[in-house]
Amino acid sequence: MTHKIAILGASGYTGAELVRLIATHPSMEIVALTGDRKAGMAMAEVFPFLRHLDLPTLCKIEEVDFSGVDLAFCALPHATSQAVISKLPRDLKVVDLSADFRLRDPAEYQKWYGKPHSAVELQKEAVYGLTEFYRDEIRAARLVAGTGCNAATGQYALRPLIAAGVIDLDQITIDLKAGVSGAGRSLKENLLHAELSEGTHAYAAGGKHRHLGEFDQEFSKVAGRPVLVQFTPHLLPMNRGILATVYVHGDAEEIHATLAAAYERETFLEVLPFGALPSTRDVRGSNFVHIGVTADRIPGRAIVVAALDNLAKGSSGQAIQNANLMLGAEETAGLMLAPVFP
Amino acid sequence: MTHKIAILGASGYTGAELVRLIATHPSMEIVALTGDRKAGMAMAEVFPFLRHLDLPTLCKIEEVDFSGVDLAFCALPHATSQAVISKLPRDLKVVDLSADFRLRDPAEYQKWYGKPHSAVELQKEAVYGLTEFYRDEIRAARLVAGTGCNAATGQYALRPLIAAGVIDLDQITIDLKAGVSGAGRSLKENLLHAELSEGTHAYAAGGKHRHLGEFDQEFSKVAGRPVLVQFTPHLLPMNRGILATVYVHGDAEEIHATLAAAYERETFLEVLPFGALPSTRDVRGSNFVHIGVTADRIPGRAIVVAALDNLAKGSSGQAIQNANLMLGAEETAGLMLAPVFP
Amino acid sequence: MTHKIAILGASGYTGAELVRLIATHPSMEIVALTGDRKAGMAMAEVFPFLRHLDLPTLCKIEEVDFSGVDLAFCALPHATSQAVISKLPRDLKVVDLSADFRLRDPAEYQKWYGKPHSAVELQKEAVYGLTEFYRDEIRAARLVAGTGCNAATGQYALRPLIAAGVIDLDQITIDLKAGVSGAGRSLKENLLHAELSEGTHAYAAGGKHRHLGEFDQEFSKVAGRPVLVQFTPHLLPMNRGILATVYVHGDAEEIHATLAAAYERETFLEVLPFGALPSTRDVRGSNFVHIGVTADRIPGRAIVVAALDNLAKGSSGQAIQNANLMLGAEETAGLMLAPVFP
Amino acid sequence: MTHKIAILGASGYTGAELVRLIATHPSMEIVALTGDRKAGMAMAEVFPFLRHLDLPTLCKIEEVDFSGVDLAFCALPHATSQAVISKLPRDLKVVDLSADFRLRDPAEYQKWYGKPHSAVELQKEAVYGLTEFYRDEIRAARLVAGTGCNAATGQYALRPLIAAGVIDLDQITIDLKAGVSGAGRSLKENLLHAELSEGTHAYAAGGKHRHLGEFDQEFSKVAGRPVLVQFTPHLLPMNRGILATVYVHGDAEEIHATLAAAYERETFLEVLPFGALPSTRDVRGSNFVHIGVTADRIPGRAIVVAALDNLAKGSSGQAIQNANLMLGAEETAGLMLAPVFP
Numbered sequence A, B, C, D: 001m002t003h004k005i006a007i008l009g010a011s012g013y014t015g016a017e018l019v020r021l022i023a024t025h026p027s028m029e030i031v032a033l034t035g036d037r038k039a040g041m042a043m044a045e046v047f048p049f050l051r052h053l054d055l056p057t058l059c060k061i062e063e064v065d066f067s068g069v070d071l072a073f074c075a076l077p078h079a080t081s082q083a084v085i086s087k088l089p090r091d092l093k094v095v096d097l098s099a100d101f102r103l104r105d106p107a108e109y110q111k112w113y114g115k116p117h118s119a120v121e122l123q124k125e126a127v128y129g130l131t132e133f134y135r136d137e138i139r140a141a142r143l144v145a146g147t148g149c150n151a152a153t154g155q156y157a158l159r160p161l162i163a164a165g166v167i168d169l170d171q172i173t174i175d176l177k178a179g180v181s182g183a184g185r186s187l188k189e190n191l192l193h194a195e196l197s198e199g200t201h202a203y204a205a206g207g208k209h210r211h212l213g214e215f216d217q218e219f220s221k222v223a224g225r226p227v228l229v230q231f232t233p234h235l236l237p238m239n240r241g242i243l244a245t246v247y248v249h250g251d252a253e254e255i256h257a258t259l260a261a262a263y264e265r266e267t268f269l270e271v272l273p274f275g276a277l278p279s280t281r282d283v284r285g286s287n288f289v290h291i292g293v294t295a296d297r298i299p300g301r302a303i304v305v306a307a308l309d310n311l312a313k314g315s316s317g318q319a320i321q322n323a324n325l326m327l328g329a330e331e332t333a334g335l336m337l338a339p340v341f342p
Helices: A013-022 A080-086 A106-113 A120-125 A135-140 A149-164 A211-223 A252-262 A312-327 B013-022 B080-086 B106-113 B120-125 B135-140 B149-164 B211-223 B252-262 B312-327 C013-022 C080-086 C106-113 C120-125 C135-140 C149-164 C211-223 C252-262 C312-327 D013-022 D080-086 D106-113 D120-125 D135-140 D149-164 D211-223 D252-262 D312-327
Strands: A003-008 A028-034 A071-074 A093-096 A143-145 A173-178 A230-235 A242-249 A269-271 A289-295 A301-308 B003-008 B028-034 B071-074 B093-096 B143-145 B173-178 B230-235 B242-249 B269-271 B289-295 B301-308 C003-008 C028-034 C071-074 C093-096 C143-145 C173-178 C230-235 C242-249 C269-271 C289-295 C301-308 D003-008 D028-034 D071-074 D093-096 D143-145 D173-178 D230-235 D242-249 D269-271 D289-295 D301-308
Touching (some): A003 A013, A013 A028, A071 A080, A071 A312, A080 A093, A080 A120, A106 A120, A106 A211, A135 A312, A143 A312, A149 A173, A149 A211, A149 A230, A149 A242, A149 A252, A149 A289, A149 A312, A173 D173, A230 D242, A242 D173, A242 D230, A252 A269, A252 A289, A252 A301, A301 A312, B003 B013, B003 B312, B013 B028, B071 B312, B080 B093, B080 B120, B106 B120, B106 B211, B149 B173, B149 B211, B149 B230, B149 B252, B149 B289, B149 B301, B149 B312, B173 C173, B173 C242, B211 B230, B230 C242, B242 C173, B252 B269, B252 B301, C003 C013, C003 C312, C013 C028, C013 C312, C071 C080, C080 C093, C106 C120, C143 C312, C149 C173, C149 C242, C149 C252, C149 C301, C149 C312, C211 C230, C252 C269, C252 C289, C252 C301, C301 C312, D003 D013, D003 D312, D071 D312, D080 D093, D080 D120, D093 D312, D143 D312, D149 D173, D149 D211, D149 D242, D149 D252, D149 D289, D149 D301, D211 D230, D252 D289, D252 D301
Parallel strands (some): A003 A028, A071 A093, A093 A143, A173 A230, A269 A289, B003 B028, B003 B071, B071 B093, B173 B230, B269 B289, C003 C028, C071 C093, C093 C143, C173 C230, D003 D028, D003 D071, D071 D093, D093 D143
Antiparallel strands (some): A173 A242, A242 A301, A289 A301, B173 B242, B242 B301, B289 B301, C173 C242, C242 C301, C289 C301, D173 D242, D242 D301
């Protein structure tokens, strides 16, 4: 059985990553690719690394005939996404990769994104796309909201610990290191090679990063009471990869055991032996997450480190995993590619 | 049908790349992995990026039971390779990734590698592994010698041109830019990140690089007379990728047409539109080769640029492509993974 | 004695490099910095790495009082530069870092830059800024045109060889590898870290690069007859540095001896021992040029490799060296900083 | 007046950085360079980037005539350093860059370095080399112990805060990001470009890093009671630079004011405006430290970020600053080089 797929916003990195992964997916077939400013161009012009594939030419969204489409991935910028998705056929399954449907509460959306949500009904309906924790809802969903890539990394490290009550909920600090592709293909001075390589800095520090909206929503829901974490992201001179170093108060061995038990049956979530810590290199280009735990020398403190690929498991890989569930395919279909090292 | 595979020398980069690619191969199953110094270790310890796979523990070569093995990849250093392969069962199919069986002439081997070949009979028997040009011989071979990664890149740019007589055979200059993984996992000062990043230099310049032995053998064979090329490799601050900029005397459009015709039916060899030139980024991690041709402003001169991934198409991908032929599998099996960008 | 300096166009990389170098110059003092779009900003905001310096606030060019200025560096884009310099006081010494005054022939300017020159008189008057070859003219000049960074690299490798008649003038190929800062701080997709790192490609290949105008002008002048070279630049994933690999026909030892003799008394031009080749790492951030020569295995062919830092010796360092001459200061003043490695 | 300088252990990165900085120092002259394994070699062979300098040939330590030497920098590995320094003339001023004399307490040395100290008397005598906090002692010292580069970064962020009592001493977490040159020129697999580039990981996490010995000693001394910090270093794909992100409990504005006041007269310590955070790019190759403070969204929490160049201010620049004091030279002599960007 073949699933007909449309990718809206195929000229950015997450769009291209969807195409890359679907290229070897056993049951998905791409029937439409849109890219407003690049409409009319071949995908091979926009992304020469995809030139071996037989793909539809980029078109405008209004040119797509959705009648034969089973599922659309929407890889548009936030705000644009809500406008576009509102107008899609009501029976079309949609996986949105933007930030538009991650937050359930319109007030929270407005707080973090600076303007009112224009599709509040859809916002309510959307299912949060952190696959391993929303599997049943995703299976039944029409609209799934892909998580923030940083938000996914932090949640893989923390959700089972918050649920199990094995850490102090008021003492959680997430120091995150992110590769540059997470910022997309936008033309900003600080994303130039000459500016970015050979150095590092913190950004959106002190509680300004929008993915905090997701942390707040999800961690508070899991805990059953408000949870506020500290979260400081850093930009690193690498293209892919997120490493979250999470400082918690709790018993390190209990924490390790809790994570190991929670993820025991998960294909993509690998908990390393106690004391071993992950590297982003070891998940590059793949849908795997590596998680490690070590004790600190200060009794009662532990460090949890989680690594994933922001474009794959943090975004497009996650989206395909969710689409697999929504389409009734094998959850891991197209996603078992090994990481690329070196 | 399942093909049982052994990988001898699995603790280096080409060994790991074989495992990475075989991980999603439809009919290959790894039954033995050897690594002398790392015997007894799990592959996940040596290469944590492979930890999601269920793999045999590394052992010594003498511990492998070859009776159930259909094909062995030999990813050992040169010189070691000839000693090991001599002792393997005579009916075992072998794809060697070292330099040991690339040259047919023992004198040439001694000239480039500095000592006599110790398995001259095998040297004669081996088939040169440049798949697209030795397909029939490879299908029938017991022992296939993987090409040098630089040698493959230059040959993809030049073989059809030499065969068709459309370039001056005495005016060929190959200026090559190579990523560092081609040097393997060896501990050398100039391969350290602090030494290599943020800079470039030529090495083995002026005709000293060993892959010249392959160029000489193959180009002279194709031309039916001795052909000597100039070849200067450069080391670049990147992990994967080879870009060969080849300066030739000839008509650029005829050259382009010749390459396009020669590779028209080849899955992995993509000739770009006339005037477009390739980037190593666009083949990273994949088995594809991108080739471009442009005219120079000086009449009668042209530039051919070829790009491939040294670990994939330049080495382990090529090896699997050859093994597929030797085992009667689909030639492209396990090799259709799209490049990874960014 | 203090020389009062203005820098026009201080918000780009060459402007910032001028400030960096002048920071420890014994006799230059910066009295004005302009940056049209960033007028009103402190230099520390535009370039935080300069925040320890006490510098004038960026202003518009028309706000500068040139009466107390001894020399202006003009680090504006080409075309803008000719318009601005035309309006500067006639007695102000100017070192221009743009392409506007490099070519003597208005027809050549139009050919390479696509439109007529608007200050033809100044174009005639300007002295070509390749210090070691135009020292006396520069000393006496009012307007000096900084060379292209690629053009400088190629000329250091070739000028003495062309002058001495030791190479075949019709067989010169320059394969050049350049770091990304040469492209400036402009917002282009292909200059993003995610696009540029971990890969390489040729650009402006086949005779399209504008620095060919300089090669043609200068080499033909030195040779006393037209000389056309092949020139193919490549973009590398590094910030600074140019490596020119120059393929010539001639006797390698004679070539080496010719370069060594020509540069024997030059402080900044280092000819390596015969057979040794340079690395861009070894000149990073400095005004030094390293040049090596080796023979090819094909008799009568040689390879000359030159390395310099595009922002320093290729642009801003060269500009200061020229300014020193124009101002009667020590030629090497402010330029003896050692390269930065690693 | 000229100060005669010997550098013991000149073949590593800190030795080379000393030479680089002394190259433009107004009063230091290098009269001896040692390098046991590379004795007899020219410095230009070991470090071609220094080839423009007229330097003594590398020799063995026992070949150095110390009678004419005013000060020796000792850039040897720890353990070796204490053995060598014990045998130097008693009246020779020494700046040691190793870890051997940083800790005052022999038991602490043994705890962190795994064996007893062999020069306990010297250990007592040595002055801790964090210049801005030990200026008077350094001026009078015979033996100064250079600090750890990570230890320096953390202390610049924290010492004034601990001294002023404006942060909770039991809630200090230092998440540190370090470039690879801090690991030296040693041949380790994880320092290879292919292993290190394009990724990041934590190391020595949970309280195992030896620089904790320095933090414990110094912070406890400043506080007048035991202070234990959490400290997790990460290795980043860049050559130079350390960024310490320090999580503290306290009032962010008070913290900023405390740092600004403490460093108001310091040439090399720059406190950024409140809310601005530093980047390692902006101090690359220089002796400057940039420090920023921001509030967290959680009341009562603040983030202090400090950036320096590990080889310069973190090691060799610091050493020269201390030597300047010991020799009665201007403290900033040779150290005012601007950072190198891009």
